[in-house]
Amino acid sequence: MIRFFKRNPFWVVALVAILGAVIYWGLIAxxxxxxxxxxxxxxxxxxxxxxxxxxxxxxxxxxxxxxxxxxxxxxxxxxxxxxxxxxxxxxxxxxxxxxxxxxxxxxxxxxxxxxxxxxxxxxxxxxxxxxxxxxxxxxxxxxxxxxxxxxxxxxxxxxxxxxxxxxxxxxxFIDKQVEELEGRLFAARDDLLEYQNEHGLVAPTQTVEAIFETVSRLEGELAVLKARITAQRSYQSESSPEIRRLKAEAQALEQQIGIEKRKMAQENGNSLNRVSAEYQTLELKAQFALDLYSNALTTLESTRVESAxxxxxxxxxxxxxxxxxxxxxDRLYNITVFVIFAMLFAAIAQLIATVIRDHRD
The missing domain is CATH 3.30.1890 (Bacterial polysaccharide co-polymerase-like)
Structure with a gap:
């Protein structure tokens, strides 16, 4: 045995290492x-x-x-x-x-x-x-x-x-956007109210629609009246009291129609069609600002819930x-693995030494 270890020093090193591993993992660790x-x-x-x-x-x-x-x-x-x-x-x-x-x-x-x-x-x-x-x-x-x-x-x-x-x-970030949109909404609302107060009209668009309906009704009455005048002329003279009365009524209707039309459209001044168009623009801006503000509030609340x-x-x-x-x-596992690798390395080292020695001979 002593002779074997003298001829194979690598196994001596392996045994010493294994003994150290057994002592460490078995007693010291x-x-x-x-x-x-x-x-x-x-x-x-x-x-x-x-x-x-x-x-x-x-x-x-x-x-x-x-x-x-x-x-x-x-x-x-x-x-x-x-x-x-x-x-x-x-x-x-x-x-x-x-x-x-x-x-x-x-x-x-x-x-x-x-x-x-x-x-x-x-x-x-x-x-x-x-x-x-x-x-x-x-x-x-x-x-x-x-x-x-x-x-x-x-x-x-x-x-x-x-x-x-x-x-x-x-x-x-969204809260800042809500503040900005709130200011934008209030500004649009104030512009709308100021425009209404300036022209003394709560709803110019509805006023224009009412005038248009009035003009249409007056023109219908005028058409009926002219038909009656034509019918009266077939058996009465132009100077008859009835035809003269009907002509006076038709002239009054034409004048009233002209007045109502001039309210809606004028070349100069604040005509109702211009006022209505400007009012609609302001109203759309106010509605758009309201929609943006409403969406921002919804997003803010959704984000607060999402944060949870x-x-x-x-x-x-x-x-x-x-x-x-x-x-x-894991003492047994570590010792076992160490023994296997120590013997493997000793065997490889001994094999390499034997190959070198044989080549020298």
Whole structure:
């Protein structure tokens, strides 16, 4: 056996390494406790047209929000928050932890501390189930559970802050638009009232329609009267009292028709057709401003309701567990894997050395 090891030093190295691995993982490695949680993000489905209990409870966010949450939970900012709340550096750099597993120093740079914590905090996105699987390793079960809970609380707070900030910006912008449109509506309304007062007409368009109806009626009466005059001429002379009376009535009707027509259309001055056209323009502007203002108010209320939907609620499928015994490191698995690879590397190294020796001979 001694002769074999002298001729095959690589196996000696492998056995020494295996012995060291057995001693470390079997006797020295500090127990680590694992806390797990499975979560999904939910958002309330509130419809602007009405709300009911079912709409408030329905709805789950897509994978995009979960990936954003995962990225935030793994960020340096989150690590700083956990450090401020739970003092992770003191826990993971405790002298009770074996030298190979503990944090080198409490004053380690943040980048190195972040790399170290990547091996203690695992966050996996399950695309099939659309959920996040969180696993935290610590050297006491209470600390592992506390870190997991803090991750969930801070993650939900961050997602809500993102949604609320966007919603507030949208509401603020639309609210400014509503104020501008309200001023535009009041200005259009004041112009309309001022125009009505200036011309002493509440509804010029209706006045024009009434005059047009009057003219039509008078022209109808005039046509009937002229027909009677023609009929009277067939058996009475022009100087007869009846024909003279009828002619006087026809002349009066023609004069009245002329007066009414001049009210509607004049070359100079404020004719009713001009007043009506200008009034219609002002009325359309006022109506358009009212429609814009009404739509803006509807949009504002819809946006305020929509802002409630931007609140993200972390729904916990598996609450942060409190470990009853340590599951890390997996001592038997680590030793087995290390033995296999050590023997494999020793065999490869021995084979290479034998090939080199044979070529030299």
């Amino acid at each position: 500090t127990d680590r406790y694992v806390s797990r949680a499975h979560v999904v993000l939910q958002t309330p489905e509130i419809m602007p047209t009405g709300m009911n209990v079912s709409s408030l409870l329905a709805g789950t966010s897509g994978s995009g929000d979960l990936l954003l949450l995962k990225d935030h939970l793994e960020s340096v900012h989150m690590l700083r928050t956990l450090q401020n709340k739970l003092d992770l550096r003191s826990h993971y750099s405790s002298t009770d932890i074996d030298r190979f597993a503990r944090l080198e120093s409490k004053d380690l740079p943040m980048e190195m501390f972040h790399d170290y914590m990547k091996g203690r905090i695992s966050i996996v996105f399950d695309d099939y189930a659309s959920l996040l699987k969180i696993e935290v390793q610590a050297y006491t079960p209470e600390m592992a559970q506390a870190i997991t809970r803090a991750l969930l609380d801070e993650g939900e707070k961050h997602m809500n802050q993102m949604g609320q900030r966007l919603a507030e910006e949208q509401v603020f 939907r931007k609140l993200k609620q972390i729904s916990i499928l598996e609450y942060p567990t409190l470990a009853e015994y340590s599951t890390r490191p």
